[in-house]
Amino acid sequence: MSKMKGDCPVCQSEGSVEFESKTEKIPYFGEIMESTIYCFKCGYKHSDMICLEQKEPVKYSIWMDKANLSARVVRSQTATVSIPKLGLKVEPGPKSQGYVSNIEGIINRFEDAVRTALKFVEDDESKNKALNILESLEKIKDGKMVVELIIEDPFGHSTIIHEDASKRKLTQDEIKHLKTGFVIYENE
Numbered sequence: 001m002s003k004m005k006g007d008c009p010v011c012q013s014e015g016s017v018e019f020e021s022k023t024e025k026i027p028y029f030g031e032i033m034e035s036t037i038y039c040f041k042c043g044y045k046h047s048d049m050i051c052l053e054q055k056e057p058v059k060y061s062i063w064m065d066k067a068n069l070s071a072r073v074v075r076s077q078t079a080t081v082s083i084p085k086l087g088l089k090v091e092p093g094p095k096s097q098g099y100v101s102n103i104e105g106i107i108n109r110f111e112d113a114v115r116t117a118l119k120f121v122e123d124d125e126s127k128n129k130a131l132n133i134l135e136s137l138e139k140i141k142d143g144k145m146v147v148e149l150i151i152e153d154p155f156g157h158s159t160i161i162h163e164d165a166s167k168r169k170l171t172q173d174e175i176k177h178l179k180t181g182f183v184i185y186e187n188e
Contacts, residue, residue, distance in 0.1 A: 001020065001021070001022040002020070002021055002022070003018060003019065003020050004018070004019040005017065005018060005019070006018075006019055008039040008041060008042060008044055009044070010039065010042055010044040011039060011041055011042035011044070013039065013041040013042070016039050016040050016041040016042075017037055017038065017039045017040075017044075018037075018038050018040070019035070019036075019037050020035065020036045020037075020038075021033055021034065021035040021036075022034055023052065030051060030052070030053035030055065030157065031051075031052045031053050032049050032050060032051055032052060033049070033050045033052055034047070034048070034049050035047070035048050035049075035050075048097075049077075049097070049098065050077075051076060051077070051078075051098075051155065051157050053157075054155050054156065055155060055156025055157060056156045056169055057153065057154045057155070057156055057169060057170035057174075057175050058152075058153050058156045058158065058159075058167060058168070058169060058170060059150065059151070059152045059153075059167070059168055059169075059170050059174070060150070060151045060152075060158065060159060060160040060165055060166065060167050061148055061149065061150045061151075061160075061165070061166045062103070062148070062149050062160050062162060062164055062165040062166070063146050063147070063148055063149075063164065064083075064103050064107070064140050064146065064147055064148070064149050065140070065143060065146045066140075066141070066142065066143030067143075068103060068162055068164060069102065069103050069104040069107075069141065070102050070103070070104065071102055071103050071160060071161060071162035071164075071165070072100065072101075072102055072159075072160070072161040072162070073100070073101050073102055073103060073105070073106055073151070073158075073159075073160050073161075074098070074099075074100050074157070074158055074159045074160075074161070075098055075099055075100075075101070075106075075151060075153075075158050076098040076153055076155065076157035076158045077092055077096045077097050077098045078092050078096070078153055078154060078155045078157065079092065079098075079151050079152065079153040079157070079158040080092065080150075080151070080152045080153075080178055080179065081106065081149070081150070081151050082149075082150045082152075083110065083147055083148070083149055083150075084147075084148065084150065085147040085148065086110075086133050086136055086137070086147060087133070088110050088114075088133065090109075090110075090113070091178075091179040092179055093179075098157070098158075103149065103160075104141060106149060107137050107140060107141060110133075110137060111134060111137050114130050114133050114134055114137075115134070117130060118130045118131075152170060152174065152178055153170075154170065154175050154178050
């Protein structure tokens with residue numbers, strides 16, 4: 001574990017921030033570095049976790065039904081999660097974080113995102129599409145609809161833990177079309 005002092009990026013107080021970082025091994029993710037920033041003056045706090053190991057690029061898929069809603073899902077900060085039949089996709093961004101959940105939790109996350117989007121939609125066509133998606137997600141949870149969930153991770157830290165889950169290595173072409181959540185600056 002290492003600790004350092006610094007200036008706060010929020011309140012600008014000199015020496016009021018403590019930076020702490022440590023590495024450890026976590027199941028499914030491998031070796032990670034956890035960092036925390038805390039300002040003793042204004043209370044600003046930020047935590048982050050970065051996977052330090054790269055594994056084989058992987059694609060998991062499972063047909064979601066009522067029987068496997070409790071299947072464990074590990075999504076790293078670099079993974080893309082999609083339900084193609086419903087046109088739903090979550091791609092990683094610079095602030096993306098990994099999580100451990102289950103299939104029902106993934107469905108709930110999609111429902112929350114669609115409900116949030118609904119608040120900003122003004123045209124009837126888009127509202128109807130969003131409501132149809134919510135209805136379909138509810139049907140999946142009720143066992144009245146079966147659709148495929150896909151997780152693609154170019155760094156291989158994600159998984160679906162269930163006997164019905166399929167796993168295969170991502171192709172180079174598939175990897176090229178995936179976002180990683182990292183910003184890369186190239187010299188011009």
